[in-house]
Amino acid sequence: MRVIACFNDTALLRLLGVVRRRGFCVRSVEANVDGTGRMNVSLALESDRPVDVLIRQIGRLIGVEDVRVEPAVASVAVA
Amino acid sequence: MNGAELLIRCLENEGVRHIWGYPGGAIMPVYDALLGSSIRHYLTRHEQGAAFAAQGLARTTGKPGVCMATSGPGATNLVTGIADAMMDSVPMVAITGQVPSAMLGTDAFQEADVIGMTLPFVKHSWQLESADEIPEVVRDAFQIAGSGRPGPVLIDVPKDVQLALTTGEPLACDSRNDESAPDAVEVARARDLLWHSERPVIYAGGGVRIAGAWNELRAFAEATGAPVVHTLQGLGGVPGDHPQFVGMLGMHGSRAANMAVQESDLLIAVGARFDDRVTGKLDTFAPGASVIHMDVDAAELGKLRRPHASLKGCLRRSLAALAEPTQCAPWRARVDAWKTEHASRYDAPFDSIYAPRLLRDLCEAAPRDAYVCCDVGQHQMWVAQHWKFADPRRHLTSGGLGTMGFGLPAAIGVKTTHSDATVICVSGDGSIMMNIQELATLRRYGLGVKLLVIDNSALGMVRQWQELFFNGRESEVDLSDNPDFAEVARAFGIEAIGIDRADQVPDAIEAFLAAEGPVMLHARIDRAANVWPLVPPGASNSDMLEPTATATEPDERLEPQSV
Numbered sequence: 001m002r003v004i005a006c007f008n009d010t011a012l013l014r015l016l017g018v019v020r021r022r023g024f025c026v027r028s029v030e031a032n033v034d035g036t037g038r039m040n041v042s043l044a045l046e047s048d049r050p051v052d053v054l055i056r057q058i059g060r061l062i063g064v065e066d067v068r069v070e071p072a073v074a075s076v077a078v079a
Numbered sequence: 080m081n082g083a084e085l086l087i088r089c090l091e092n093e094g095v096r097h098i099w100g101y102p103g104g105a106i107m108p109v110y111d112a113l114l115g116s117s118i119r120h121y122l123t124r125h126e127q128g129a130a131f132a133a134q135g136l137a138r139t140t141g142k143p144g145v146c147m148a149t150s151g152p153g154a155t156n157l158v159t160g161i162a163d164a165m166m167d168s169v170p171m172v173a174i175t176g177q178v179p180s181a182m183l184g185t186d187a188f189q190e191a192d193v194i195g196m197t198l199p200f201v202k203h204s205w206q207l208e209s210a211d212e213i214p215e216v217v218r219d220a221f222q223i224a225g226s227g228r229p230g231p232v233l234i235d236v237p238k239d240v241q242l243a244l245t246t247g248e249p250l251a252c253d254s255r256n257d258e259s260a261p262d263a264v265e266v267a268r269a270r271d272l273l274w275h276s277e278r279p280v281i282y283a284g285g286g287v288r289i290a291g292a293w294n295e296l297r298a299f300a301e302a303t304g305a306p307v308v309h310t311l312q313g314l315g316g317v318p319g320d321h322p323q324f325v326g327m328l329g330m331h332g333s334r335a336a337n338m339a340v341q342e343s344d345l346l347i348a349v350g351a352r353f354d355d356r357v358t359g360k361l362d363t364f365a366p367g368a369s370v371i372h373m374d375v376d377a378a379e380l381g382k383l384r385r386p387h388a389s390l391k392g393c394l395r396r397s398l399a400a401l402a403e404p405t406q407c408a409p410w411r412a413r414v415d416a417w418k419t420e421h422a423s424r425y426d427a428p429f430d431s432i433y434a435p436r437l438l439r440d441l442c443e444a445a446p447r448d449a450y451v452c453c454d455v456g457q458h459q460m461w462v463a464q465h466w467k468f469a470d471p472r473r474h475l476t477s478g479g480l481g482t483m484g485f486g487l488p489a490a491i492g493v494k495t496t497h498s499d500a501t502v503i504c505v506s507g508d509g510s511i512m513m514n515i516q517e518l519a520t521l522r523r524y525g526l527g528v529k530l531l532v533i534d535n536s537a538l539g540m541v542r543q544w545q546e547l548f549f550n551g552r553e554s555e556v557d558l559s560d561n562p563d564f565a566e567v568a569r570a571f572g573i574e575a576i577g578i579d580r581a582d583q584v585p586d587a588i589e590a591f592l593a594a595e596g597p598v599m600l601h602a603r604i605d606r607a608a609n610v611w612p613l614v615p616p617g618a619s620n621s622d623m624l625e626p627t628a629t630a631t632e633p634d635e636r637l638e639p640q641s642v
Binding site: 009010013014017021050052053056057059060062 | 377
């Protein structure tokens with residue numbers, strides 16, 4: 001899963017918190033902040049729950065601009 | 080002007096007239112700035128009371144309620160009220176003082192990471208770094224709290240930010256909200272489902288209240304002719320005495336409501352979220368039904384039950400888009416027959432007070448537009464089952480989090496907001512003790528809240544579950560050493576009436592409703608009284624338990640009598 005969001009002190013915490021609370025395990029995470037103040041996060045996740053619901057739950061976070069499942073990641077990790 | 084003064088000016092600019100809170104060291108500059116402000120501050124006797132009082136305003140007006148506390152324990156004491164607001168989608172702006180920025184992370188006196196501890200249950204939060212941020216943050220806080228699916232936000236203000244000089248000015252309010260229409264393709268799909276349905280049921284939840292959509296819901300129900308069932312938060316969506324209203328569904332729902340849902344071929348979920356207390360065992364819930372799901376929050380669509388048509392957007396517009404006749408008259412007749420057959424009984428032939436009848440009689444005697452704030456437990460379910468609400472903003476109850484102690488401070492918030500209204504708090508002997516200190520707040524401000532305490536000398540709902548599901552092994556539910564609550568009320572300077580017999584109820588209700596100021600009616604009931612019917616936890620809604628004939632309930636084996 002790839003998430004693009006406005007970066008601030010709590011943006012990554014909020015994202016990871018939603019992922020955990022909604023029943024997904026994080027198997028790996030990569031994050032960086034680009035020159036425009038946007039945080040790019042790649043997550044490998046594992047769960048038996050539907051990922052489309054998680055996408056909408058992450059999409060509710062203030063400052064999240066884009067959430068998508070990358071096929072390579074999804075095929076490995078996301079039900 | 081310093082940051083604290085700017086904060087107050089920004090709150091005034093947002094139209095805030097009431098704040099509930101409790102001062103302390105890290106928020107003293109803000110309390111100093113309150114002096115001379117147009118905002119009236121109400122001092123509760125515990126920060127949790129402040130959070131629930133703010134909910135009293137928010138749940139009845141749709142506008143964000145504001146509560147305030149100091150750092151550390153002040154902030155942690157707000158947390159339950161914030162979580163409660165999140166679970167029930169209540170708009171709230173919580174403001175906390177914080178230790179000075181330079182001391183953050185040093186384990187300073189009364190330092191607590193309130194941003195961290197509330198991350199799971201705020202829509203958003205800010206810890207301010209500069210007084211110049213205040214106008215933008217306050218504007219965004221109110222916009223976010225009140226828009227879309229409402230909820231709480233938190234602004235944490237370090238003391239140095241409160242004291243810093245600033246030239247900032249309040250910004251224009253941002254009242255944008257999601258009024259978007261549902262997708263046309265989904266509307267067409269939903270219309271097709273409605274047209275082909277023979278057994279539709281409207282399952283309406285708290286979203287109807289939040290969206291202010293009860294008139295549209297009623298119009299939709301009357302156009303389609305479909306039976307209506309409500310969740311706990313949805314009660315009043317159509318009036319409790321409306322002929323199409325079948326009852327509350329779910330764990331303590333009516334048998335007719337659960338039967339209708341279980342037998343339906345189309346479930347129209349309106350601002351409802353398929354909560355486990357509603358569905359029972361999820362994969363047996365409405366097993367033969369297609370689902371139309373309307374919600375402003377896309378994340379609710381398909382979360383627990385895949386809809387066949389998803390109408391994301393403004394509920395008022397979604398309901399209006401589907402308000403067309405259906406062909407369900409024979410089905411309505413079946414459901415009406417179930418409703419008659421399984422109507423509540425009030426004819427308990429005993430001397431002791433039968434709580435459902437007490438509540439029904441109080442409902443009939445009270446003004447139709449009275450606000451009723453509940454605590455959590457058996458009394459909460461009895462209110463839901465036996466009070467007929469005129470609209471959903473008249474019923475305040477902690478549904479999602481189920482917080483004992485909600486009722487009294489929520490009633491305080493309602494009464495301060497609607498000073499001319501009749502405001503009744505229904506509590507239990509367990510719940511009232513959770514925030515009983517707020518009797519002092521009632522007295523201080525002379526708030527004419529009417530407080531009914533239904534006292535069974537036990538944690539009744541837990542006791543009932545232990546009786547039914549733990550072989551009667553009672554564990555830590557006995558409250559037989561309760562104080563005399565009427566005497567407690569009098570000690571706070573509040574008028575009180577105590578009763579323990581059914582024949583005392585009529586006069587007590589009359590005196591209770593006639594009281595000018597705050598008043599408590601302390602009603603002792605039988606310890607063994609249970610809430611019926613009941614779907615056992617984890618069971619299907621088709622498997623409701625009914626009462627056995629006991630000393631406390633009407634005998635269901637007898638023919639109903641007119642009472």
